[in-house]
Amino acid sequence: MENKFLELDKIYAYKRAFTLSNYIWNIIISWDFFSKDTVGKQFTRSIDSISANLAEGYGRYHKKDKIKFYRYAMGSLRESIDWNEKSRIRKLINEEQYFHINNELRELPQEINYLIKFTNEKLTI
Template identity: 30%
Template sequence: MVSKLKDLEVYKLSVEAGNIIWDIVQNWNDLQRRTAGDQMIKAVDAIGANIAKAYGRQSFRDDKRFREAKRYCYIAGGELEEAIHWIRLASMRGFFKPDELEKISPMIKTLPEKLSDYIKGFGSS
């Protein structure tokens, strides 16, 4: 098990994705920001926040806290799906520049697998 949250790969990836989305959305016009941008930022930031909650509740000696931790991982997965939804809509509406999508796409493709691996690892420590 990773000894610090900041060293957890899935957490680092989610924070990096959040920072990239934040930087991109800052350059959008007001309508783009208010409609898709704000929702996208909230969803992407919530991925890392829920991973942090899960990490903080991991206790393999306490079944209730273990279930709680796993639940937060599933919530992070839901937030990831929401973020992908907003990214897809913003892309369809032409909000992104091509190089911006190139920055975020690899992370969005990798995050579901990393999150799934993290969930599968629960209880194996």
């Protein structure tokens, strides 16, 4: 019998972070050179790092390694909140985009914390 939770693309936090990173990529790709080179690169790196760290943690064998990368994802999430705020203030994104990104970034910590809790409780090594 196949355990769906153990497949990376079935982990809700990963799917949500991955989808959000592509949403933001599609916004940033149309910015002018200066905006892309300053805010855009940083925002893209931080937002991509959320799902990348979740994936890396998923691929680790030991519980402590997994949780360490899930916590790195949380740090990247906090950085992405900062870049989202800067993008709004600098008028690089519109209000609708800002609120969509903000809502996703505000809900993701709960999903990542659940993943950390699940890993901590269910894995023995």
